[in-house]
Amino acid sequence: MNLINKKVTHKSFGTGSIVKHNETSIEIHFASENKKFVFPDVFEKHLKLHDPSVANTLEKIIQDKEMERKEEERRKEEEKKILRQNHELRLEHEKLMKNHKLHPESQMVFWCDEEEQISSLSEWKVFSGEIKSGNNKGKPNKPIRLHQNSAVLLTAVDSSVPEKDRRILGVYMVHENFIGKLCEDGFIPAHSKYKLQLTEQESDQLLFWNYYVNEKSPDKMTWNTGKYRYFDNVWMAQILRDIASLKTDPMEQELAQQFFKHFCKMNKILAQELPEPNGALKRM
Structure with a gap:
């Protein structure tokens, strides 16, 4: 927009003509x-163009700039809001970490259907499902017992075989920053390092019910409802120890051993005092 030689009137300096201008400043020759003034801000209150058509065009420029300024203010305010929210989440996270008490059954076993057998091991996460009734119906379940000491065991059983033949497919520690009480979407992601997948042959040798038992009905091996169950920290340690003993590939074996040691440390379990499995299958 060329404003050179355009006539203007200033509230304090009177009539003049524009001799220079760019995107941020304007110079006017008075008597x-x-x-020099800030452009186009000076036209908002102090300066008036004589040419009405140019004045209309300039007014449009001023309006556009004002909209940009407001949008920038809105964006900055939104950034501040996000920073405040993140800060509050960090404080809540730190508080939960500081006050966390180790629950003796803070591990999760997950029932994988056919589709989940693939997705859980490729994406390394599971979905805790939705609440079935009440005011929160339809919202994701919060896996409130899961903390940084927790692992998720992936299991499956073919429809053609009994529940007692449920196999272990893999296992992972929850993500380093995961806290179940803060989980809003129901997804439980894996640790960046500690995750293990079993081969089909290894899986056939690790049956879930060798480790798990319902103490109220120790002779029953049933799983009628729900995608997951919480279970004993010691049972998960037994499973990890046995996975490490099964692995023959040197790299996988090393990772499995590191996983086992890390898990025992996080759950205050002495590896040398770990008992042998005594699940429902072992009691038959």
Whole structure:
């Protein structure tokens, strides 16, 4: 927009003509001297163009700039809001970490259907399902017992075989920053390092019910409802120890051993005092 030589009137300096301008400043020659002003801000209150068509065009520019300014203010305010929210989440996270008490059954076993057998091992996460009734119906379940000491065991059983033949497919520690009480979407992601997948042959040798038992009905091996169950920290340690003993590939074996040691440390379990499995299958 060319404003050179355009006539203007300033509230304090009177009539003059524009001699220079760019995107941020404008210089005007008045009767006695030249003055520089901020462009286009000076036109909002102090300066008026004589040419009405140019004035209309400039007014549009001023309006657009004002909209940009407001949008920038809105964006900055939104950034501040996000920073405040993140700060509050960090404080809550730190508080939960500081006050966390180790629950003796803070591990999760997950029932994988055919589709989940693939997705859980490729994406390394599971979904805790939705609440079935009440005011929160349809919202994701919060896996409130899961903390940084927790692992998720992936299991499956073919429809053609009994529940007692449920196999272990893999296992992972929850993500380093995961806290079940803060989980809003129901997804439980894996640790960046500690995750293990079993081969089909290894899986056939690790049956879930060798480790798990319902103490109220120790002779029963049933799983009628629900995608997951919480279970004993010691049972998960037994499973990890046995996975490490099954692995023959040197790299996988090393990772499995590191996983087992890390898990025992996080759950205050002495590996040398770990008992042998005594699940429902072992009691038959």
